[in-house]
Each structure stands twice: as structure tokens, then as C-alpha cells.
Amino acid sequence: MPFLLVGAAMAWPTAAAGAESRAAGSDPDRTALLAEGNRLHDAGRYEEAVAHYRGALQRFPGDPDFVYEISLSLYSMGRFQECVDNAEPFLKKSGRRKPAFYGLIASCFDATGNLKKANKLFDKGLKEFPDDPNLLFNAGVTRLRAHEPSEAKNLLQRAARARPQHAPSNLLLAVAYEQSGDRVPAFLAYVRYLARAGIEPTAPTAAAKLHDLLGQGLKQTGESSYELQISVPRSEAPDPYWNAGLSMTLGAAVVATEEWANRTEGEKLVYRLGAVIEALGKSDVRPHDFAMENYAPFARELRARDVLEPFVYRVFSPLGLDGFQEWLNDHQDRLRQLDEVLAEWDRP
Structure with missing residues (x-):
């Protein structure tokens, strides 16, 4: 089942960043700079996005949105240590972006196989932000990677309650239930996911899993x-x-x-x-x-x-x-x- 986990884990930072960045700020120039950077990132032009955001920081020094977006593009290029180095100072600051910094840095540790360090950072972030749906979801993904289905189920259930319309939470819950040998709850979670999935790339795989189940x-x-x-x-x-x-x-x-x-x-x-x-x-x-x-x-x-x-x-x-x-x-x-x-x- 790793293909399901990888897809869900890699999708989170982009989805979270795009939604928050477009809503951030009232300065029209700042908003336009964020939108252009989002466009470059969404097109897979990560190097250009990083250069663009660094240019924006010349006008808006220390802006957490631009720093986060740089970290996100570095993550997307697989430059995980650079991502951590860029984002880590913002864990010492307050602000609405702090849960996203926790999640992105922990996801870097996850991506490099340091699951213990990732779990520790997710736990720390969730002590500060216990109801943040992105932190809950990605912490659940990492627990699944570590073959800890009981902990994963708890986190993903909380994620689903915090964000009921988030289809991937249902998908990952189905995987967690299967890992635990909970056949009927897995059946129910796949049914719920597939009702929401639409044309998501993982939908055919989930349908096949339900059929096998x-x-x-x-x-x-x-x-x-x-x-x-x-x-x-x-x-x-x-x-x-x-x-x-x-x-x-x-x-x-x-x-x-x-x-x-x-x-x-x-x-x-x-x-x-x-x-x-x-x-x-x-x-x-x-x-x-x-x-x-x-x-x-x-x-x-x-x-x-x-x-x-x-x-x-x-x-x-x-x-x-x-x-x-x-x-x-x-x-x-x-x-x-x-x-x-x-x-x-x-x-x-």
C-alpha cells in the first residue's frame, strides 16, 4: 500500500500552501507577488518560484508567507535539508503560519526516512495546535509509514473531524484500518472516500482495494x-x-x-x-x-x-x-x- 501513502503525503504541502497564500495579506503588490509565485510553483517551475519569492523578500523582509513558499518549493525539489534550514527559525515565532512550518519540516524528516524525528516534531506541533487538520493528517501519514496503525487511526480520525470534506483523510484511515486488521471499518472508510474522490488519481487504486476487501x-x-x-x-x-x-x-x-x-x-x-x-x-x-x-x-x-x-x-x-x-x-x-x-x- 505504499503508493497510497506517498501520494497523500506529497500532496499535502502544495494544497495547504496554495490555499493559505492566496488568502493572505491585503497589500495588492504582496498579494500579486504571492499569486505569481503560486503560479510558478503549481506549474512545477520550482527554481523560478524560489528565485521569485526571494526577490519578494527584498520588498517584504522576513515575511513568513514568502519564507514558507520558498521552503515548500525546496521540499518539492527534494532539497529537504535546505527546506529545513530555511523554515526552522520560524518555529521560534508565533503566527498563523507556524503550524504549516511544523508540518513542512516534519515532512522533510519523513521524506528522508527519519520517522522518529518527524513524529517528535509532529507531536510538538500538535501540543501547540491540537486541532490543525494538516498537522493531524500528515502526522497520521508518518505514523502509517512507521507501521503504527493505532496512533495513525487516532490522528486521522481527528483530522477527519477537523476537516470533514477532506477525502484523503478517509483514504488513509482505510489504510490504517487495514493495517490493524479491521476489515469492516476499512470497507466503510473506502466507501466514504470513494464517494468524495471524484477523479483523484488514487480513486482507481482505492476501488481495487475495496473490491479485494x-x-x-x-x-x-x-x-x-x-x-x-x-x-x-x-x-x-x-x-x-x-x-x-x-x-x-x-x-x-x-x-x-x-x-x-x-x-x-x-x-x-x-x-x-x-x-x-x-x-x-x-x-x-x-x-x-x-x-x-x-x-x-x-x-x-x-x-x-x-x-x-x-x-x-x-x-x-x-x-x-x-x-x-x-x-x-x-x-x-x-x-x-x-x-x-x-x-x-x-x-x-
């Missing part, structure tokens, strides 16, 4: 024979996900029978997702269970509002499954219904 627990042992692998709860405490996990495995078994041999792949996937979501309705919510409190209601909404079918065809269409693109072309009205439901949902 649905098939876990069913092992083909012969031409027409299968073996079910069902885990038994290890403790007496009720597991709110056990029914859904069982339904996921049984759903894969059902569509492998002769009775389903002539059904389309789309019909099979709609049935399988629906079975898992229906089983969630029979589960009790554990207090402070993020996936059950946030993701499960969204999945139930898809089924209750009769838009699970267009959801399945849209999110799995990048996998090249037979008939999916044709279905999308012929059912634009159903896709509009799905979009109406998605637009109403503002929770993580």
Missing part, C-alpha cells in the same frame, strides 16, 4: 468449490462489526454459486455491498467508535435512499468491469440522484 474470507479450492474462512471473536465482548464481516464473506460465497452465474458483475457488487450495509444495521454502536458513528450512517444512507446502485457503478467503473461504462452512459438520471444525496452529507 470484499473477496477476503473466500478461498477457491477447486473448479467449483470454495472454502469459507470465518474468524471467531477472540473475546466475550460484543463486536459490532462481526455480523457485517460475516455478511461480507457470505456475500462473496453467494455470488459464486450457479444461481448467480448469469448475473452481471454490477448486480453482484450491488448485492454484496448491500448485504454488508444491511448487517451494519443490526449492530450496536460502541461509544467513541469513529467508523460506526460516522461512516456506517453514510453507508446506510446510500442504501436507504436507493442510490447504492449508481454508487457501485460509478466507483468501480475505473476497474474496467464489463458493462459498467455502458450502465453509466444509460443512467445519467440515477447518477444525478446519487449526487443529490452526496451533496447533503457534510459529516466525515
Whole structure:
């Protein structure tokens, strides 16, 4: 799964910087200089962006926005030590850019493999700025790189609460759940991510991961024979996900029978997702269970509002499954219904 992590980690600084820089400052000249630097950076012309921002610092000495943008472009060129050296003095100053400096410097340590130092700096930054969504998200990414899924889940759940519309938080949570062996929460997080992902480059990979997740627990042992692998709860405490996990495995078994041999792949996937979501309705919510409190209601909404079918065809269409693109072309009205439901949902 590293391709997911790398994409998410590398995307953060650019996205964060662009949004903040364009909003910063009321001086028209300063705003224009920031906008031109952003344009150069967004075009991948990092050397020119650095030179431009350094020129701007001649007019606005010590301006944290220009210093941050220089550091960001250095980061984007892989000049991580220069990035750290340029940004580090601003950790001793206050201001709205300070969380971004923490995150960017820690990301430099992450990029050079110094995960321990990155985690230490993220922790320090989060003590000062406990609700900063970028710090939370990137700290979660680094914890995943360090194979610390429990810590990653905590950070990414906080990131999703702080910024509910941020799709990558849901994607990285799915990865963290998978690392922990939490199959159903991972299923729910992938569903939530894919509902938001649109044309993001990671969407097809996430769809493939969800497709694979649905098939876990069913092992083909012969031409027409299968073996079910069902885990038994290890403790007496009720597991709110056990029914859904069982339904996921049984759903894969059902569509492998002769009775389903002539059904389309789309019909099979709609049935399988629906079975898992229906089983969630029979589960009790554990207090402070993020996936059950946030993701499960969204999945139930898809089924209750009769838009699970267009959801399945849209999110799995990048996998090249037979008939999916044709279905999308012929059912634009159903896709509009799905979009109406998605637009109403503002929770993580």
C-alpha cells in the first residue's frame, strides 16, 4: 500500500500552501507577488518560484508567507535539508503560519526516512495546535509509514473531524484500518472516500482495494468449490462489526454459486455491498467508535435512499468491469440522484 501513502503525503504541502497564500495579506503588490509565485510553483517551475519569492523578500523582509513558499518549493525539489534550514527559525515565532512550518519540516524528516524525528516534531506541533487538520493528517501519514496503525487511526480520525470534506483523510484511515486488521471499518472508510474522490488519481487504486476487501474470507479450492474462512471473536465482548464481516464473506460465497452465474458483475457488487450495509444495521454502536458513528450512517444512507446502485457503478467503473461504462452512459438520471444525496452529507 505504499503508493497510497506517498501520494497523500506529497500532496499535502502544495494544497495547504496554495490555499493559505492566496488568502493572505491585503497589500495588492504582496498579494500579486504571492499569486505569481503560486503560479510558478503549481506549474512545477520550482527554481523560478524560489528565485521569485526571494526577490519578494527584498520588498517584504522576513515575511513568513514568502519564507514558507520558498521552503515548500525546496521540499518539492527534494532539497529537504535546505527546506529545513530555511523554515526552522520560524518555529521560534508565533503566527498563523507556524503550524504549516511544523508540518513542512516534519515532512522533510519523513521524506528522508527519519520517522522518529518527524513524529517528535509532529507531536510538538500538535501540543501547540491540537486541532490543525494538516498537522493531524500528515502526522497520521508518518505514523502509517512507521507501521503504527493505532496512533495513525487516532490522528486521522481527528483530522477527519477537523476537516470533514477532506477525502484523503478517509483514504488513509482505510489504510490504517487495514493495517490493524479491521476489515469492516476499512470497507466503510473506502466507501466514504470513494464517494468524495471524484477523479483523484488514487480513486482507481482505492476501488481495487475495496473490491479485494470484499473477496477476503473466500478461498477457491477447486473448479467449483470454495472454502469459507470465518474468524471467531477472540473475546466475550460484543463486536459490532462481526455480523457485517460475516455478511461480507457470505456475500462473496453467494455470488459464486450457479444461481448467480448469469448475473452481471454490477448486480453482484450491488448485492454484496448491500448485504454488508444491511448487517451494519443490526449492530450496536460502541461509544467513541469513529467508523460506526460516522461512516456506517453514510453507508446506510446510500442504501436507504436507493442510490447504492449508481454508487457501485460509478466507483468501480475505473476497474474496467464489463458493462459498467455502458450502465453509466444509460443512467445519467440515477447518477444525478446519487449526487443529490452526496451533496447533503457534510459529516466525515
